[in-house]
Amino acid sequence: MSAPPRALLLWCPDWPVLAAEIVDGVPATDPVVVLHANRVVACSERARAEGIRRGLRRREAQGRCPQLTVVDHDPGRDARAFEPVVAAVEEVVAGVEVVRPGACVTAARGPSRYLGGEEAAAERIVEHVAQSCAVESQVGIADGVFAAGLAAREGRILPPGGTPEFLAGRPVEALGRPALADLLRRLGVRTLGDFAALPAGDVLARFGFDGALAHRLAAGRDDRPLAVRQPPVDLTVTADHDEPIERVDAAAFAARTLAERLHERLAAYGLACTRLGIEAVTAHGQELHRVWRHDGLLTAAAIADRVRWQLDGWLSGSNGRGGARPARPTAGIIRLRLVPDGVLAQAGLQPGLWGETGAERERAHRALSRVQGILGPEAVVTAVLGGGRSPAEQVRLVPWGDERVPARPGPPPLPALASPDAAPAAPPVPVGPVPVVPSSPAVRAGSGGAAARAGRRAGRDRVAEPPWPGRIPPPSPAVVLPTPLPAEVHDASGQPVVVSARLAVSAPPARLTVGTGRPADISGWVGPWPVDERWWAPAEARRRARFQVCLADGTALLLAVEGGQWLVEAIYD
Numbered sequence: 001m002s003a004p005p006r007a008l009l010l011w012c013p014d015w016p017v018l019a020a021e022i023v024d025g026v027p028a029t030d031p032v033v034v035l036h037a038n039r040v041v042a043c044s045e046r047a048r049a050e051g052i053r054r055g056l057r058r059r060e061a062q063g064r065c066p067q068l069t070v071v072d073h074d075p076g077r078d079a080r081a082f083e084p085v086v087a088a089v090e091e092v093v094a095g096v097e098v099v100r101p102g103a104c105v106t107a108a109r110g111p112s113r114y115l116g117g118e119e120a121a122a123e124r125i126v127e128h129v130a131q132s133c134a135v136e137s138q139v140g141i142a143d144g145v146f147a148a149g150l151a152a153r154e155g156r157i158l159p160p161g162g163t164p165e166f167l168a169g170r171p172v173e174a175l176g177r178p179a180l181a182d183l184l185r186r187l188g189v190r191t192l193g194d195f196a197a198l199p200a201g202d203v204l205a206r207f208g209f210d211g212a213l214a215h216r217l218a219a220g221r222d223d224r225p226l227a228v229r230q231p232p233v234d235l236t237v238t239a240d241h242d243e244p245i246e247r248v249d250a251a252a253f254a255a256r257t258l259a260e261r262l263h264e265r266l267a268a269y270g271l272a273c274t275r276l277g278i279e280a281v282t283a284h285g286q287e288l289h290r291v292w293r294h295d296g297l298l299t300a301a302a303i304a305d306r307v308r309w310q311l312d313g314w315l316s317g318s319n320g321r322g323g324a325r326p327a328r329p330t331a332g333i334i335r336l337r338l339v340p341d342g343v344l345a346q347a348g349l350q351p352g353l354w355g356e357t358g359a360e361r362e363r364a365h366r367a368l369s370r371v372q373g374i375l376g377p378e379a380v381v382t383a384v385l386g387g388g389r390s391p392a393e394q395v396r397l398v399p400w401g402d403e404r405v406p407a408r409p410g411p412p413p414l415p416a417l418a419s420p421d422a423a424p425a426a427p428p429v430p431v432g433p434v435p436v437v438p439s440s441p442a443v444r445a446g447s448g449g450a451a452a453r454a455g456r457r458a459g460r461d462r463v464a465e466p467p468w469p470g471r472i473p474p475p476s477p478a479v480v481l482p483t484p485l486p487a488e489v490h491d492a493s494g495q496p497v498v499v500s501a502r503l504a505v506s507a508p509p510a511r512l513t514v515g516t517g518r519p520a521d522i523s524g525w526v527g528p529w530p531v532d533e534r535w536w537a538p539a540e541a542r543r544r545a546r547f548q549v550c551l552a553d554g555t556a557l558l559l560a561v562e563g564g565q566w567l568v569e570a571i572y573d
Contacts, residue, residue: 169192
């Protein structure tokens with residue numbers, strides 16, 4: 001498992017005591033203790049010299065030092081006093097996370113790179129905090145926040161990868177969990193190294209979730225990565241004009257240029273604008289501001305339109321003598337700024353094929369109808385999905401403007417039927433040779449076979465239209481050839497592959513030759529899918545079997561054999 005990222009933690013010793021001095025004026029040089037629940041949670045250096053330690057009761061602490069100054073614990077006071085320290089650290093490094101009042105952490109990689117190393121970064125931060133806030137502090141750097149906190153108490157910079165060794169000798173009390181530490185002591189586990197050596201599953205079963213979290217910390221693995229604050233991306237675009245803009249046409253040109261810049265900047269971050277702030281500054285220092293809202297995403301043209309409309313409204317205002325419109329600015333505009341006040345991921349909104357509004361769709365309809373009037377109705381067609389057994393039969397081209405009704409009913413594909421007469425359901429893209437080729441009888445369209453009867457029973461429950469037995473399973477091919485290409489299929493010995501009337505394949509297909517092209521090796525195949533259509537009308541009868549094959553170069557094809565002739569019907573993507 002990889003080590004946690006390097007963390008730089010700044011620690012201010014005895015911070016609750018220093019906060020009491022900063023806010024309440026209690027001298028930190030005196031023997032001072034901070035109490036919570038009648039126990040010492042922090043003490044000054046002089047109080048420690050008198051034998052006072054964290055965890056002592058108030059009576060015992062006062063018995064050791066009668067001159068002791070007692071201060072109540074106030075987390076709000078500690079946080080308020082620590083804010084200037086965090087601000088001072090942020091003046092040196094970017095992205096600081098407050099662990100608790102008195103300790104803050106940041107990723108060590110950035111400061112170490114632009115301040116000349118980890119040691120130089122630590123010295124720079126400590127020096128800047130001392131000069132800005134007159135507060136003593138120490139810095140620790142280690143792999144992970146927990147280890148960095150312990151290293152900061154000693155002012156150490158651990159080498160990369162040295163965190164487990166550093167933690168191994170620390171007592172279990174360093175975890176900050178007195179109840180767990182007491183239990184571990186009674187079980188004979190006295191150091192973090194002993195605790196980390198225990199199996200993780202046993203620790204979770206015995207000590208629960210909090211014990212498992214402490215076990216991760218003891219092993220040098222943080223419970224979560226640093227969540228430092230990232231500076232927001234500046235998406236605002238600004239244009240300064242030497243000559244003040246006073247005419248509407250000049251304003252429209254400036255609006256179009258600035259809108260394109262804003263749209264390109266948003267697109268670079270994968271964002272779209274839904275609320276646009278338009279700001280302008282006149283030559284006399286007058287500031288104008290307006291926010292435009294839009295339900296869809298604002299394209300470059302939509303942004304330019306709104307900016308032009310707003311500038312037109314400002315520059316075409318009244319003269320200020322009781323007109324109905326607002327007063328016109330006293331001077332031309334010298335600065336124009338666009339602020340994307342509301343942004344979201346561009347994938348969240350997707351316009352239609354003909355744009356966002358009904359007017360644009362109407363314009364597209366008129367344009368297509370005009371092309372039809374010039375070239376004829378069949379020159380502009382749209383595809384309509386329907387039913388059929390082959391991919392070419394499932395799409396019908398309808399002239400633009402005609403009713404989009406499929407020629408054949410096309411219900412959703414039915415699941416594979418557990419019937420001995422059903423066509424074999426195979427993966428749509430073959431992945432290897434099939435050793436045994438199923439020899440199911442042909443599925444007769446409209447016959448009373450078991451597959452058709454089962455399909456009709458399922459169709460009554462799902463859709464009103466009848467199913468299409470013998471249909472190729474999804475997914476559909478990417479390219480359906482308008483005219484199938486003749487092909488030849490041979491086995492490994494070079495003999496043509498033949499499919500008998502009982503759908504028995506003479507040999508596994510090994511090579512495919514399309515037209516006059518070069519032979520290609522077949523790496524996998526599935527089939528056949530048989531279809532016997534209109535068998536009751538000899539003049540219209542059609543019987544064929546289809547195969548899916550995968551070539552050595554990764555190409556997947558749909559083949560059909562009809563009357564002994566192999567054909568390439570479609571190509572899979």
